[in-house]
Amino acid sequence: MSYANSRIPNSAQHGVHELLVSQVLKHRDAPFRKPYADYNRAALVAALAGWDGVAPLILDAGCGVGHSTIALARAHPDHWVIGVDQSADRLNRRKPYPEALLPTNMALVRADLVDFWRLLFDAGHRLARHYILYPNPWPKIGHLGRRWPAHPVFPFIPRLGGVLECRTNWQVYIAEYVCALSLLTGREIAWEGFEATVPLTPFERKYRDSGQPLYRAVVDLETAS
Numbered sequence: 208m209s210y211a212n213s214r215i216p217n218s219a220q221h222g223v224h225e226l227l228v229s230q231v232l233k234h235r236d237a238p239f240r241k242p243y244a245d246y247n248r249a250a251l252v253a254a255l256a257g258w259d260g261v262a263p264l265i266l267d268a269g270c271g272v273g274h275s276t277i278a279l280a281r282a283h284p285d286h287w288v289i290g291v292d293q294s295a296d297r298l299n300r301r302k303p304y305p306e307a308l309l310p311t312n313m314a315l316v317r318a319d320l321v322d323f324w325r326l327l328f329d330a331g332h333r334l335a336r337h338y339i340l341y342p343n344p345w346p347k348i349g350h351l352g353r354r355w356p357a358h359p360v361f362p363f364i365p366r367l368g369g370v371l372e373c374r375t376n377w378q379v380y381i382a383e384y385v386c387a388l389s390l391l392t393g394r395e396i397a398w399e400g401f402e403a404t405v406p407l408t409p410f411e412r413k414y415r416d417s418g419q420p421l422y423r424a425v426v427d428l429e430t431a432s
């Protein structure tokens with residue numbers, strides 16, 4: 208596939224999955240007992256090793272090659288920014304940024320978010336900002352449980368607080384995301400289409416340059432409505 212010819216996820220599913228609501232409620236009401244892997248515990252320690260314990264925290268969840276983490280660290284020099292991705296290969300491809308040119312208020316760590324989100328929460332940390340940028344869509348109908356909104360870890364995402372933003376190029380995904388988040392927070396959360404004039408991530412740039420519509424939902428979890 209050439210660069211500016213990426214496709215919108217092709218799916219037989221055209222609206223919110225009929226089982227989403229029951230899945231979200233089930234996960235909200237049942238404890239998620241999956242044990243933590245040691246490498247994810249170590250990743251949390253590494254992610255916070257350079258933090259002064261005071262600066263507000265920003266999480267770039269599924270940061271890929273980390274370009275958005277770097278941009279967020281530059282935009283918020285008084286915050287500590289953590290980029291997490293499960294792919295060591297992607298994290299190692301953060302070119303064209305040599306180590307010496309990276310902002311000093313950030314860390315990139317390899318971890319599974321299924322553990323990392325819960326470890327952050329259990330350790331009592333709360334976020335000032337939280338980005339979930341172009342999560343894997345898993346567009347097959349039968350893959351509902353792989354999409355974050357229907358995953359058992361999803362209830363931990365709003366519990367971490369802050370200004371939470373998700374972006375995607377699949378309208379079904381953003382609809383499921385706001386449906387799940389609205390259920391968990393008891394608030395009517397909206398999504399919108401937007402223009403990525405200055406793309407924050409490589410996927411965003413690729414989708415924009417392919418002429419695709421982009422969607423996002425931004426909610427300040429610290430405000431009442």
Ligand SMILES: C[S@@+](CC[C@H](N)C(=O)[O-])C[C@H]1O[C@@H](n2cnc3c(N)ncnc32)[C@H](O)[C@@H]1O
Nearest residue numbers: 269270271292293294319320340341408409410
């Ligand atoms: C479609 S890419 C988007 C990357 C980046 N946010 C961007 O927009 O360019 C999704 C990323 O999520 C990461 N990811 C998927 N599941 C994950 C998990 N359970 N834990 C950590 N990272 C995960 C993948 O490795 C991949 O880098």
